[in-house]
Amino acid sequence: MNNFSYSRATSVQNAVQRASTDKNAMFIAGGTNLVDRLKVFLDEPSQLIDVSRLEMKQLEPLASGGLRIGSLVTNTALADAPEVRRNYPMLARAILSGASQQIRNVATVGGNILQRTRCPYYYDTAFPCNKREPDSGCPALTGINRTHALLGASDQCVAVHPSDMCVALAALDAVVEVTGPKGKRQIPFGDFHRLPGNTPERDTNLEPEELITAILLPPLPFAKSGVYLKLRDRASYAFALISVAAAVDLAEEQIKDVRLAIGGVAHKPWRSQEAEQFLIGKAANAATFEEAAKIALQSAKPLAHNRFKVELAKRAIKRSLMLSAAGGVV
Amino acid sequence: MEVTQSTVSGAVAVTLNVNGKKRSLAIEPRVTLLDTLREHLGLTGSKKGCDHGQCGACTVLVDGQRVYSCLALAVMQEGKEIVTIEGLAKDDVLHPVQAAFIDNDGLQCGYCTPGQICATVALLDEVKQGSSSAITPNLEHPPQLAELSEAEIKERLSGNLCRCSAYNGIVAAVQQLVGQTPPSAAADVMVKEMPA
Numbered sequence A: 001m002n003n004f005s006y007s008r009a010t011s012v013q014n015a016v017q018r019a020s021t022d023k024n025a026m027f028i029a030g031g032t033n034l035v036d037r038l039k040v041f042l043d044e045p046s047q048l049i050d051v052s053r054l055e056m057k058q059l060e061p062l063a064s065g066g067l068r069i070g071s072l073v074t075n076t077a078l079a080d081a082p083e084v085r086r087n088y089p090m091l092a093r094a095i096l097s098g099a100s101q102q103i104r105n106v107a108t109v110g111g112n113i114l115q116r117t118r119c120p121y122y123y124d125t126a127f128p129c130n131k132r133e134p135d136s137g138c139p140a141l142t143g144i145n146r147t148h149a150l151l152g153a154s155d156q157c158v159a160v161h162p163s164d165m166c167v168a169l170a171a172l173d174a175v176v177e178v179t180g181p182k183g184k185r186q187i188p189f190g191d192f193h194r195l196p197g198n199t200p201e202r203d204t205n206l207e208p209e210e211l212i213t214a215i216l217l218p219p220l221p222f223a224k225s226g227v228y229l230k231l232r233d234r235a236s237y238a239f240a241l242i243s244v245a246a247a248v249d250l251a252e253e254q255i256k257d258v259r260l261a262i263g264g265v266a267h268k269p270w271r272s273q274e275a276e277q278f279l280i281g282k283a284a285n286a287a288t289f290e291e292a293a294k295i296a297l298q299s300a301k302p303l304a305h306n307r308f309k310v311e312l313a314k315r316a317i318k319r320s321l322m323l324s325a326a327g328g329v330v
Numbered sequence B: 001m002e003v004t005q006s007t008v009s010g011a012v013a014v015t016l017n018v019n020g021k022k023r024s025l026a027i028e029p030r031v032t033l034l035d036t037l038r039e040h041l042g043l044t045g046s047k048k049g050c051d052h053g054q055c056g057a058c059t060v061l062v063d064g065q066r067v068y069s070c071l072a073l074a075v076m077q078e079g080k081e082i083v084t085i086e087g088l089a090k091d092d093v094l095h096p097v098q099a100a101f102i103d104n105d106g107l108q109c110g111y112c113t114p115g116q117i118c119a120t121v122a123l124l125d126e127v128k129q130g131s132s133s134a135i136t137p138n139l140e141h142p143p144q145l146a147e148l149s150e151a152e153i154k155e156r157l158s159g160n161l162c163r164c165s166a167y168n169g170i171v172a173a174v175q176q177l178v179g180q181t182p183p184s185a186a187a188d189v190m191v192k193e194m195p196a
Ligand SMILES: Cc1cc2nc3c(=O)[nH]c(=O)nc-3n(C[C@H](O)[C@H](O)[C@H](O)COP(=O)(O)OP(=O)(O)OC[C@H]3O[C@@H](n4cnc5c(N)ncnc54)[C@H](O)[C@@H]3O)c2cc1C
Pocket: A026, A027, A028, A029, A030, A031, A032, A033, A034, A035, A036, A051, A071, A097, A098, A099, A100, A103, A106, A107, A108, A109, A110, A111, A112, A113, A114, A115, A162, A163, A164, A165, A210, A211, A212, A213, A237, A238, A239, A240, B052, B053, B054
């Protein structure tokens, strides 16, 4: 890795101010994604601004009944928090199913949201990659693409977002709170990550000098029966091929409300609003859930090696919805 | 708050607390904790398997929690308590986790062992503190030490790979540590299962 200068931010303002005076500066929190990237020259910052000692480590109840999660709360602390286990079990399970205990102990909420794709071509600088170097080409389109996107991809990039936690945050309608040179703003989770389009180099709508300060989780009583199902090549310590975060709200046997998000299928955590719309008011049974799964995948465009993920995703969606409708026990 | 700043790319002064001793060093900000331990402090117990957070050989304890030292910048560890495999034994007395690995043949070549042992030390502590894992059936009722199933042990140690595949012995070591009776050593089982 190249060398860089290092400094510790003394406040949120100080971090933002330093970042806005050097366009080659980068923030570092847990470092579990960034250090890895620095080692293979994916990023070559002039300076690292260490934000890990700032006061953003609190988990606080919101007046609305939701939860405010400081961006430096570690993945472990968030998954272990009693209110998360109780009220948002899909979030606790999504986090626990990701990486390993060693990584989760250090990884922060802010860093997790901003982790970059694990597309092997992006990681290997011997290959061109539109995400790394705009207009250089996308070898995944014609190369080995079994882990790549089914939904919302472009002819410039078929990479998927690797985070598990983000799939649950998408289902839960989280809001990202950020501070930039112009002050604070809030970004709804669905608008935070981007589809690749013609600008695959941009993963999110965050500006480089903006710091994530917190994630806000609105209250969602039926999230108590939420589930997270992750399917991968080995039982643990591997990224998802397909994952599903789902929660079903039942009145008698009818679906009153539902949340459905899918991981491993797109450049962003994929919230399936069409399937949600279809489900509302229907009877909660296997046939309905199967139909919803079909709807969620109807615009899938499989590549040469990832066609199996279409069926995998459909079955995972059906199973997750069934489990949540049955009370959420995994 | 103390501010460490280097305007030129070069070595900075860093003081680390490793195995209870303060160590002052001049290192570049890009140097990982793993390389600092091995190359600057002569603590070669922590191993470099992958250097990318994918194997666990570099696992050490930072403020009591297990972390991969290959993904941690040393300069970011100032003020934290770092414990490596070299810091576990008390004089000539092995740490109970070290002893259990020996009792249960929890190793072959030994390369992954320092990381496995540090991870196990932390694992026991996590269970005592009530942490759940991805496979814990009820997140609100995590298993106590004595109830830790084989599947829980494997899931909780999945961040440490063993190229020699000494997993049976490693799981047995953990079972012994939590007061369970581990199955007999693999060799015994094989002898018993051999046709007469
Ligand atoms: C071997 C391995 C396996 C993994 N498996 C999984 C998995 O199965 N599932 C999964 O979800 N994840 C997995 N991960 C990824 C892991 O979750 C991320 O590395 C971690 O969440 C990143 O958090 P961090 O705090 O360490 O981020 P950092 O590395 O510190 O930062 C990541 C990025 O975010 C920026 N940043 C950090 N904090 C802020 C902030 N507050 N505001 C603005 N910018 C910020 C940094 O500049 C950097 O670009 C794995 C990682 C490894 C190495």
